[in-house]
Amino acid sequence: MLNFTSYTVEQIKDAFGILSGQRYEFIIEVEVEEDDELYTENGLHIRALYLVDEGKSKLLKYELIEKATNRYIDLELEEDELQAVESFCKEHVEDGTTK
Numbered sequence: 001m002l003n004f005t006s007y008t009v010e011q012i013k014d015a016f017g018i019l020s021g022q023r024y025e026f027i028i029e030v031e032v033e034e035d036d037e038l039y040t041e042n043g044l045h046i047r048a049l050y051l052v053d054e055g056k057s058k059l060l061k062y063e064l065i066e067k068a069t070n071r072y073i074d075l076e077l078e079e080d081e082l083q084a085v086e087s088f089c090k091e092h093v094e095d096g097t098t099k
């Protein structure tokens with residue numbers, strides 16, 4: 001199971017005004033148990049793109065990144081982990097809203 005330790009969230013500006021809704025980039029620092037296939041000694045974070053559009057929201061994309069090397073990790077999250085990331089983004093999306 002993933003343990004979220006810290007995060008940043010930033011609203012992504014659509015310079016051309018062609019995309020509907022607002023998009024947010026999350027960088028979520030996670031701790032993973034040593035026996036999990038996602039475990040890396042260098043640490044792990046998740047880069048997630050999240051969409052809010054007309055009252056609906058969803059996770060668009062995520063990437064697993066090794067923290068120390070910034071190297072992409074070619075693995076996928078399990079369904080429960082994916083739901084946890086999406087719930088986390090939904091809960092914290094307001095932190096990235098520009099007023």
